[in-house]
Amino acid sequence: MGTLRVPEVVPSPVEDSETLMKAFKGWGTDEKAIIRLLGQRNASQRKKIREAYQQLYNKSLIDDLNSELSGDFRKAVILWTYDPPERDARLANEALKSRRKNLKELQVIVEIACASSPDHLIAVRQAYCSLFDCSLEEDITKNVSLPVQKILVNMVSSYRYDKEVVDNSIANLEAAKLRESIRTKKLDRDDLVFILSTRNIYQLGACFECYKQNYGYSIDKDIAKSWGRGLLESILKVIIRCIQSPEKHFAEVVKDSVVGFGTDENSLTRAIVMRAEIDMMKVRGEYNIMYKTSLDYAVEDDTSGDYKDFLMTLLGAKI
Amino acid sequence: MGTLRVPEVVPSPVEDSETLMKAFKGWGTDEKAIIRLLGQRNASQRKKIREAYQQLYNKSLIDDLNSELSGDFRKAVILWTYDPPERDARLANEALKSRRKNLKELQVIVEIACASSPDHLIAVRQAYCSLFDCSLEEDITKNVSLPVQKILVNMVSSYRYDKEVVDNSIANLEAAKLRESIRTKKLDRDDLVFILSTRNIYQLGACFECYKQNYGYSIDKDIAKSWGRGLLESILKVIIRCIQSPEKHFAEVVKDSVVGFGTDENSLTRAIVMRAEIDMMKVRGEYNIMYKTSLDYAVEDDTSGDYKDFLMTLLGAKI
Numbered sequence: 153m154g155t156l157r158v159p160e161v162v163p164s165p166v167e168d169s170e171t172l173m174k175a176f177k178g179w180g181t182d183e184k185a186i187i188r189l190l191g192q193r194n195a196s197q198r199k200k201i202r203e204a205y206q207q208l209y210n211k212s213l214i215d216d217l218n219s220e221l222s223g224d225f226r227k228a229v230i231l232w233t234y235d236p237p238e239r240d241a242r243l244a245n246e247a248l249k250s251r252r253k254n255l256k257e258l259q260v261i262v263e264i265a266c267a268s269s270p271d272h273l274i275a276v277r278q279a280y281c282s283l284f285d286c287s288l289e290e291d292i293t294k295n296v297s298l299p300v301q302k303i304l305v306n307m308v309s310s311y312r313y314d315k316e317v318v319d320n321s322i323a324n325l326e327a328a329k330l331r332e333s334i335r336t337k338k339l340d341r342d343d344l345v346f347i348l349s350t351r352n353i354y355q356l357g358a359c360f361e362c363y364k365q366n367y368g369y370s371i372d373k374d375i376a377k378s379w380g381r382g383l384l385e386s387i388l389k390v391i392i393r394c395i396q397s398p399e400k401h402f403a404e405v406v407k408d409s410v411v412g413f414g415t416d417e418n419s420l421t422r423a424i425v426m427r428a429e430i431d432m433m434k435v436r437g438e439y440n441i442m443y444k445t446s447l448d449y450a451v452e453d454d455t456s457g458d459y460k461d462f463l464m465t466l467l468g469a470k471i
Numbered sequence: 472m473g474t475l476r477v478p479e480v481v482p483s484p485v486e487d488s489e490t491l492m493k494a495f496k497g498w499g500t501d502e503k504a505i506i507r508l509l510g511q512r513n514a515s516q517r518k519k520i521r522e523a524y525q526q527l528y529n530k531s532l533i534d535d536l537n538s539e540l541s542g543d544f545r546k547a548v549i550l551w552t553y554d555p556p557e558r559d560a561r562l563a564n565e566a567l568k569s570r571r572k573n574l575k576e577l578q579v580i581v582e583i584a585c586a587s588s589p590d591h592l593i594a595v596r597q598a599y600c601s602l603f604d605c606s607l608e609e610d611i612t613k614n615v616s617l618p619v620q621k622i623l624v625n626m627v628s629s630y631r632y633d634k635e636v637v638d639n640s641i642a643n644l645e646a647a648k649l650r651e652s653i654r655t656k657k658l659d660r661d662d663l664v665f666i667l668s669t670r671n672i673y674q675l676g677a678c679f680e681c682y683k684q685n686y687g688y689s690i691d692k693d694i695a696k697s698w699g700r701g702l703l704e705s706i707l708k709v710i711i712r713c714i715q716s717p718e719k720h721f722a723e724v725v726k727d728s729v730v731g732f733g734t735d736e737n738s739l740t741r742a743i744v745m746r747a748e749i750d751m752m753k754v755r756g757e758y759n760i761m762y763k764t765s766l767d768y769a770v771e772d773d774t775s776g777d778y779k780d781f782l783m784t785l786l787g788a789k790i
Contacts, residue, residue: 311608
């Protein structure tokens with residue numbers, strides 16, 4: 153369940169567009185009005201608002217948000233206003249085009265591939281092709297080197313069966329194959345890649361459970377134990393985490409973004425924007441269990457101004 | 472361009488359903504009426520007829536065709552009546568579940584992956600999951616052994632960019648990589664698999680062209696020269712052929728199905744049903760060039776009765 157709060161009575165997309173235009177016009181921008189409006193509409197409502205705005209004013213809402221807002225607030229509102237597949241295609245592209253290609257950049261691709269529905273992943277690949285004149289896989293091949301490239305290409309190419317069908321003998325057999333890959337330090341072996349990219353998430357859950365029972369360590373701990381902390385093993389751990397428990401993964405992303413001195417606004421925005429409509433309630437719960445403190449408090453404490461108000465609105469606060 | 476002929480004035484789906492019901496009823500089935508009707512409707516019209524039939528009579532048109540018709544004729548009409556993604560998902564499943572897994576069976580998977588639009592391929596994967604309780608990739612992994620398994624899983628997972636964007640330096644570079652894989656007899660090398668499964672078909676066309684210019688042989692001849700006639704190289708040749716020229720591939724399928732004593736009705740039906748709405752005109756042209764004889768004549772000569780009439784109708788004949 154998400155944390156997004158949609159009012160019981162929602163104005164028409166045309167009324168919403170007019171409210172937004174009013175907020176843009178005049179002396180200064182009325183950021184609070186924008187937050188109250190866009191921060192309380194779901195994806196299909198936002199889509200209709202984008203369309204109505206374009207029809208009414210013959211210009212793009214995204215472009216106007218871009219010229220009226222600024223900083224982290226602007227980035228968050230714009231990401232939220234995109235259609236989710238377009239948003240994720242843009243996030244993936246940004247990661248692939250960034251100079252540094254470490255875990256912090258590339259994990260968004262794993263999130264799209266392993267913590268989204270199969271149909272959402274397909275929609276992201278379609279959006280990527282329309283936006284960037286090549287496929288997501290091609291851009292991964294171009295911008296990421298082996299062996300991480302191989303894992304990522306296979307992950308984004310998956311279209312998992314989405315119902316709970318589990319075969320325990322396969323789970324056992326494939327736990328052994330995973331173990332063998334990890335033991336022999338061949339983390340890009342075809343069978344490991346195939347298992348992680350073709351099996352449904354329930355089957356993989358059973359497989360990871362067998363792994364723990366049969367070999368005494370959870371698979372992600374075993375990867376860390378046998379290996380160092382290189383990019384390949386970090387990516388594999390995020391893959392496993394996103395398949396096992398996306399809410400734990402996103403709780404970690406939020407925690408990592410606020411921990412220490414300074415805030416990683418890009419990661420914080422991404423986590424909240426991506427999950428506010430999906431499972432942010434669960435992410436909040438996991439955060440509480442994992443860190444014995446409140447996610448909302450952490451966000452409130454580490455951010456300020458309109459940016460803070462917008463994120464808190466997505467987390468269900470009334471501003 | 473296809474060979475399917477849709478009449479200028481088409482009855483409503485309800486009228487068509489009533490005509491079909493009339494053809495099923497009474498003393499014997501009126502096969503000619505069924506051929507004239509279904510054999511002259513495009514995919515979206517057939518879909519509406521299926522829906523109208525279900526609504527009118529509370530039973531499935533496919534089931535009724537199944538109980539009213541027989542033999543190769545039945546199989547052809549039913550394949551034609553399915554929604555194309557469902558049809559292809561069923562053909563792929565039949566291939567994977569067949570006892571023999573040689574080129575003749577498995578090439579349908581290559582056709583779906585490499586001679587269809589990217590969106591059609593996605594729709595087939597979605598249909599496969601709804602029909603068979605697992606993903607197409609999982610069933611390939613289960614039923615086909617390595618190294619062919621690896622090639623097929625990667626091919627069906629592709630979502631190629633579908634516009635004509637070609638980078639000649641990449642074409643040159645990747646021709647060299649393909650050459651290296653073929654020279655070292657490692658036809659399942661990651662880079663070969665990646666190139667064939669992620670690049671758009673225009674880029675691959677340029678790459679195969681470079682191959683020929685730089686190394687003196689076309690890539691498929693080079694595979695045949697360096698290798699024997701095993702399943703892996705046969706599959707690779709079909710992949711290359713389907714990417715370069717689907718019409719040549721399907722002309723070959725038709726030819727192989729009628730050549731010699733006896734007819735391979737399954738292959739013949741598949742080729743005509745799959746391409747009648749897409750590029751059968753071109754297939755016919757290629758057939759003429761390749762075999763100096765007419766495809767229509769070959770089909771007419773090798774088939775008979777209602778089956779012949781139905782195939783000829785799909786090829787544009789008036790019966």
